[in-house]
Amino acid sequence: MLFANKPGNRISAGISSYLPRLGLSALFLCLLSGLVLTFYYRPTGNVFQNVEEITTLVPYGWFFRQLHFASGQLFVILMLIHAVDHFHQKRYRLYPEGQWQRLVFSLCLCFYTLFTGFILKGDKEGVFAARIFMNITGGIPLVGKRLSSLFILPGEDLFFLPYLYHCFFLPILILYLIRTHIRKWFPKYGILYTGAAGLCLYALFVKPFMDIPPDAFAASVKGPWFFLGVQTLLKTLPAILAGIVLPALFLGCVLILPSVEKAGGKPGVEKSGLRIISRYLHRLIVLVFFLYVLLTLKAAFWGP
């Protein structure tokens, strides 16, 4: 019924069946390459030098670093497309109570994992991203300082907590949260091999981006691609509003939408106020997401 014979629905069916499986193969490669990298990476001392050694000195370090980067990015991008497709098709209505919220939360954790990876590069962009994150969370009234110290610490320990989250807490928590959503832990061999081959070819032929040393001059510094929109907003809006309140409101709307829709009753039975609210909430979320994508594209091409 969901995949009626319309072109849009056929595309959606393809997105929902192939992309997540491809994403899963990217996740496995990401975990494996990350495991290899942990043998040399150290989150203390001169982290930038350590990363540069991995890239230029350690045998095949450049390959594992690039494989880890590409597979992590691909996994999160595919999960985002998968979530957007499900949201657009309103499939969250079919999920048992709480599962949509759990999956959206796990997607947020995936983005946080990418962000900690961005910090752990130890270059100028990573150090600045860490400081900005620390100052935004630290600026939350009453609990900010304490909350911030749970995620990141200033000074010589700057990379230590992001390292713990990136390598241990977040992967374990994400795998735990998505365990019931994944029907089979291993995707079909064809998809697994295709994904692995594509990512390995990328890692072989595309060189890692040049990292800016922390003390080098840089006229402008960009955050990770998914925070470029926030970086632009931070130029004009107060940090708490742009960095905490607006993202939290958006996330809150995405999380409560299935509950509002369920509370509004079945379609065609009665037209309750909640059903109208849920319809407008859905449109509002789509509009805000679209605007954020435009803002991100603008920042990516013309600077934040």
Add this chain to the structure above:
Amino acid sequence: MLERRQFIKKVSVWGGYALGAVALGFPVLSFIGFRKISEKKITFPPDAQHAAVGYKEGVYLMSSKDGFSALSAKCPHLGCTVNFDAVSGEFKCPCHGSTFETSGKWISGPAQRNLQPLPVKKMPSGDIETVVKI
């Protein structure tokens, strides 16, 4: 009567949980949140004092006919290190575009506060020493 007893039992069980969480959570949060406040001395030797604006490890040292002054290079907005633009004679933040005068006074951008001035001390050896909190 039974309902009341059950209610009291439930409240005491949940109260126990809450008390236990606080008793355990407070020391855990205190442990995790503890940070030793440390200071770092930055020294500018005599040969690093000739430039009108010198930089070392997050500190700008300005020399003028009145003497030396030092500024923290940390942007008061969200903590990025500001660059000195010799052409315009201003400090510029590479993250969100705030600008400051060489005196540290805020000019434009989201920072809306001045750069933090730091104490400078001329040592008998000729070095200039300043202290930053980490």
